[in-house]
Amino acid sequence: MARSGAAAVPLLRYVAKRLLWAAVVLVLVSFFAFLVIQLPPGDFLDSYVETLRRSGMSVDSATLVALRHAYGLDRPMVVQYWSWFSRFLQGDMGVSLLYVKKVNVLIMERLPWTLLVTTSSMVLMYVISIPIGIYAARRQYSLGDFAASLVAFTGMATPGFLLALVLMWLGYLIFGVSIGGLQSPQFIDQPWSWAAVKDLLWHLPVPLFVVAIAGMANLIRTMRGTLLDELGKQYVTVARAKGLEEGVLIRRYPVRAALNPIISSGGWLLAELFSGETVAGIVLGLPTLGPLMYRALLAEDMYLAASCVMIMSILTVIGFLVSDIVLAFTDPRIRLS
Amino acid sequence: MIDTVTSRHSGSQWQLMWAKFRHHKLALASLGVLGVFYSIALLAPFLAPYDSWRASRFAFAPPNRIHMFHQGHLMRPFVYGIKMTSDARTFDRSITPDTSEVWPVRFFVRGDPYVWLWMVHSNLHLFGVDSGGQINLLGTDILGRDCLSRDIVSTQISVTVGMVGVFITFVLGCLIGGASGYYGGVVDNAVQRFMEFVTCLPTIPMWMALGAAIPAQWSNLKVYFTITVILALRSWTGLSRQVRSKLLQLREEDYVIAAKVAGASDWRIILTHLLPGFASYLIVSLTLEIPRMILGETTLSFFGLGLRPPTVSWGVLLQDAQNLAAISVYPWLMFPAILVVVCVLAFNFLGDGLRDAADPYKE
Numbered sequence: 001m002a003r004s005g006a007a008a009v010p011l012l013r014y015v016a017k018r019l020l021w022a023a024v025v026l027v028l029v030s031f032f033a034f035l036v037i038q039l040p041p042g043d044f045l046d047s048y049v050e051t052l053r054r055s056g057m058s059v060d061s062a063t064l065v066a067l068r069h070a071y072g073l074d075r076p077m078v079v080q081y082w083s084w085f086s087r088f089l090q091g092d093m094g095v096s097l098l099y100v101k102k103v104n105v106l107i108m109e110r111l112p113w114t115l116l117v118t119t120s121s122m123v124l125m126y127v128i129s130i131p132i133g134i135y136a137a138r139r140q141y142s143l144g145d146f147a148a149s150l151v152a153f154t155g156m157a158t159p160g161f162l163l164a165l166v167l168m169w170l171g172y173l174i175f176g177v178s179i180g181g182l183q184s185p186q187f188i189d190q191p192w193s194w195a196a197v198k199d200l201l202w203h204l205p206v207p208l209f210v211v212a213i214a215g216m217a218n219l220i221r222t223m224r225g226t227l228l229d230e231l232g233k234q235y236v237t238v239a240r241a242k243g244l245e246e247g248v249l250i251r252r253y254p255v256r257a258a259l260n261p262i263i264s265s266g267g268w269l270l271a272e273l274f275s276g277e278t279v280a281g282i283v284l285g286l287p288t289l290g291p292l293m294y295r296a297l298l299a300e301d302m303y304l305a306a307s308c309v310m311i312m313s314i315l316t317v318i319g320f321l322v323s324d325i326v327l328a329f330t331d332p333r334i335r336l337s
Numbered sequence: 338m339i340d341t342v343t344s345r346h347s348g349s350q351w352q353l354m355w356a357k358f359r360h361h362k363l364a365l366a367s368l369g370v371l372g373v374f375y376s377i378a379l380l381a382p383f384l385a386p387y388d389s390w391r392a393s394r395f396a397f398a399p400p401n402r403i404h405m406f407h408q409g410h411l412m413r414p415f416v417y418g419i420k421m422t423s424d425a426r427t428f429d430r431s432i433t434p435d436t437s438e439v440w441p442v443r444f445f446v447r448g449d450p451y452v453w454l455w456m457v458h459s460n461l462h463l464f465g466v467d468s469g470g471q472i473n474l475l476g477t478d479i480l481g482r483d484c485l486s487r488d489i490v491s492t493q494i495s496v497t498v499g500m501v502g503v504f505i506t507f508v509l510g511c512l513i514g515g516a517s518g519y520y521g522g523v524v525d526n527a528v529q530r531f532m533e534f535v536t537c538l539p540t541i542p543m544w545m546a547l548g549a550a551i552p553a554q555w556s557n558l559k560v561y562f563t564i565t566v567i568l569a570l571r572s573w574t575g576l577s578r579q580v581r582s583k584l585l586q587l588r589e590e591d592y593v594i595a596a597k598v599a600g601a602s603d604w605r606i607i608l609t610h611l612l613p614g615f616a617s618y619l620i621v622s623l624t625l626e627i628p629r630m631i632l633g634e635t636t637l638s639f640f641g642l643g644l645r646p647p648t649v650s651w652g653v654l655l656q657d658a659q660n661l662a663a664i665s666v667y668p669w670l671m672f673p674a675i676l677v678v679v680c681v682l683a684f685n686f687l688g689d690g691l692r693d694a695a696d697p698y699k700e
Binding site for chain 2: 021024025028029032036039040041153154156157158159160161162165168169172173267268271272274275276278279282290293294297298300305306308309312313316317320
């Protein structure tokens with residue numbers, strides 16, 4: 001009891017340190033998101049006036065000056081940044097000109113779908129690539145190893161949008177229907193039922209596969225590489241010499257050691273998944289954050305776009321944090337250093 | 338005795354690397370493939386049968402086939418003419434070969450004028466048919482432009498984006514990673530945190546956000562360089578991490594301390610003792626960075642946030658294949674996709690081969 005208490009202190013200190021850094025990183029991310037808002041020529045009001053003009057209304061210059069003052073757009077950049085960031089922290093992300101809705105409402109509609117797609121493709125990625133990596137390392141230079149490398153490399157070399165397009169095309173050829181989206185039209189905005197869940201499961205595989213494949217290639221290669229390094233170490237030879245059964249030996253020691261780099265890449269993987277989700281989402285028409293951001297960028301709806309960048313980055317930062325903490329649990333060297 | 342040992346291990350570092358690299362057949366083949374890609378890029382206007390912007394009246398003409406037999410007679414390779422027919426009932430236009438016209442394929446023909454490498458004015462093309470006929474080995478696009486010519490010319494942009502981007506990556510990575518490893522302490526800590534921040538931004542959304550901010554009125558050249566800078570903004574982190582860790586590791590080596598004791602200057606130590614120690618690692622990681630940039634440019638351009646017409650890159654060309662209808666009816670529009678995959682694969686295999694060759698501890 002006393003021993004576990006003593007071990008918890010460095011771990012707590014480590015977690016506290018990571019939390020602090022995560023906060024610093026988040027502030028930096030908010031600078032970037034604010035930069036996204038500021039980059040296009042003109043400001044929020046210019047685009048707003050442009051939207052009004054297109055629909056036939058006009059705004060006189062006195063009103064414009066008054067509005068600009070009301071929104072604080074005539075104040076220094078730092079003040080503008082602070083008012084944007086403090087409101088963002090309170091959950092007020094501004095208004096989307098494109099959808100004429102509050103940004104946080106739009107994001108909340110899509111966040112669950114984004115989490116569903118990213119987390120399940122992450123699980124899919126681990127479930128597929130770790131066993132393949134282990135197999136490839138144990139049977140180095142076998143036909144299976146070669147096939148795994150080939151698939152991994154091809155997955156790495158194929159742009160996600162291309163894969164999504166080709167799979168959609170195949171689905172169109174084979175089933176004669178478009179497999180885009182996550183739900184069939186008749187289930188959208190309807191209460192959940194068994195039929196709706198079945199429909200969702202039918203739609204999920206293609207997006208998940210597209211999102212997962214790019215990172216999968218990397219995972220297989222990392223797993224194979226680190227496991228090969230571990231298998232060459234002396235403790236494996238010693239364990240074999242002492243007559244430990246091969247399967248037990250592999251599972252109990254080298255695989256556990258080789259999993260550490262995989263765990264530490266978890267946060268980085270999440271960032272990759274958001275990239276994949278954005279690309280797949282646009283091509284396959286998924287109700288996730290990526291396509292929302294894409295449409296916002298094209299329409300210069302900057303508050304929406306910046307909020308999407310912000311939310312995705314926050315989720316990634318959380319991912320980094322979780323993977324660091326998990327790593328501290330599994331690898332004692334981390335929490336003691 | 339000493340001779341037999343050294344004969345197996347003699348030669349400069351680069352000779353040894355090359356000897357090892359040669360055994361990696363896949364990497365060697367990839368080097369050849371990349372040689373072909375860059376030669377195509379260099380000679381693009383000569384290899385392309387047409388100007389990439391020359392429109393014709395045959396939109397979406399399917400690829401020509403090269404024939405050897407005409408009405409049972411063996412002839413020199415030729416293509417048939419094409420004609421447009423419309424269905425009397427549905428008014429559906431279709432483009433079919435016109436077997437009454439025979440256009441022999443000729444080499445070194447005069448055709449559309451071009452300027453090669455900003456200097457040489459010419460109109461010589463590797464192959465083509467006499468004027469009046471039309472050869473579209475990969476079909477035509479919506480404006481009747483020759484797809485093969487466009488694929489060839491787009492190679493120029495697509496394969497150089499990676500090169501220019503990697504140069505920027507190299508400079509940024511060496512400077513930042515070098516400062517981080519050399520000064521250590523506060524600088525190192527700040528750089529590490531900043532890199533953590535960059536890694537936390539999801540790559541493609543970040544690229545998209547920056548790509549969308551490029552003003553529409555900018556010139557093609559300006560857009561091109563901005564895109565390479567945007568791509569490099571993400572990739573320097575990997576390189577700088579490597580430079581830093583290598584620098585930290587090599588600094589403590591006995592031979593560096595020996596050089597210091599012997600009175601060598603900092604520059605001499607860096608240039609003659611440290612640099613050769615990790616130059617090979619830099620080359621490997623740069624080689625693996627190029628395909629990522631090529632993919633990044635293709636993805637950005639495909640979504641209309643990267644390069645834009647009239648610049649043609651693989652991603653810009655693939656925009657035409659954005660919907661299912663286009664792919665299923667005009668599959669030849671997808672050809673640039675094959676170029677992307679082959680080129681990126683070749684770079685990855687090459688990088689892998691180089692990595693094995695550069696590792697002196699690997700037999």
